[in-house]
Structures are given as structure tokens and as C-alpha cells.
Amino acid sequence: MNLVEIAWGLDRLRWVPSAVLTEVVNRDGLCMWAFMDEPPWAGEELTDHELASRMCAGCPVRDECLELELRTAGADTVGVWGALPADERRELHWHWLQRGERAERRRS
Numbered sequence: 001m002n003l004v005e006i007a008w009g010l011d012r013l014r015w016v017p018s019a020v021l022t023e024v025v026n027r028d029g030l031c032m033w034a035f036m037d038e039p040p041w042a043g044e045e046l047t048d049h050e051l052a053s054r055m056c057a058g059c060p061v062r063d064e065c066l067e068l069e070l071r072t073a074g075a076d077t078v079g080v081w082g083a084l085p086a087d088e089r090r091e092l093h094w095h096w097l098q099r100g101e102r103a104e105r106r107r108s
Contacts, residue, residue: 001089003018003091003092003095004095006026006066006084006092006095007023007092007096007098007099008099009044009062009063009093010066010070010096010099011099012063012069013035013063013064013067013068014099016064016067018068018071021064021067021068021071022068024061024064025065025068028060028062029059029065030055030056030058030059030061030062031052031055031059036053044077046065047085048080048086048087049088051080051085052080052083052084052085053083055080056080056082056083057083059083062082062083063082065081065082065084066081066082066083066084066089066092067082069081069082069083069089070089070092070096074093075092075093075094077089077090088098090098
């Protein structure tokens with residue numbers, strides 16, 4: 001999936017309040033509870049993309065997590081959110097801003 005498609009896919013979450021996204025990610029995000037102990041890949045040298053793929057594999061709220069991070073951190077994002085490493089999220093942020101009412105608000 002390319003970044004434009006990802007941005008389009010996140011449009012379904014555009015009206016969900018950030019507080020609700022935060023609650024959902026904190027409650028249901030796999031990384032919030034599954035890795036309390038050392039993760040199975042600890043000690044392996046992984047690229048950011050490999051880490052994001054492993055950490056978020058099977059997470060039921062990847063889109064919600066990604067939407068929340070794009071809203072709150074924008075282009076200043078760091079770490080792993082929504083199964084994407086920071087460099088891909090920074091690139092995605094521009095496409096995300098071009099969608100729907102986000103673009104309209106920026107023009108006003």
C-alpha cells in the first residue's frame with residue numbers, strides 16, 4: 001500500500017475526537033500490553049521498518065494509532081506508530097494533510 005492510499009484510508013477516522021482515539025489506542029493497542037516483558041526480538045538488530053512491522057503485527061488499532069500520531073505529532077513524529085517508522089510517517093503527513101477538510105482548514 002502506498003502513502004496516498006494510507007492517507008485516504010485514514011479519512012474514515014477524521015471525525016473521531018482525539019480523546020476517543022487516545023482511549024482506544026491505550027486500551028486496545030497491542031504495544032500497550034503485549035510487550036510488558038522483553039519482546040521476542042530483543043537483542044536482534046532491526047531496521048525501523050522491521051521493528052514497526054514486528055511490533056504492530058496483529059494490532060487491531062493500527063489505523064487509530066497512526067491517525068492519532070499524525071494529529072498530535074505531525075511531521076515531528078518519532079518512534080513507531082501505526083506500523084510505520086518515523087521517516088514514512090513524516091512523508092505520509094504531507095499526504096494526510098491534503099485530504100478532505102484538513103486541506104480546507106489549512107487554506108482558510
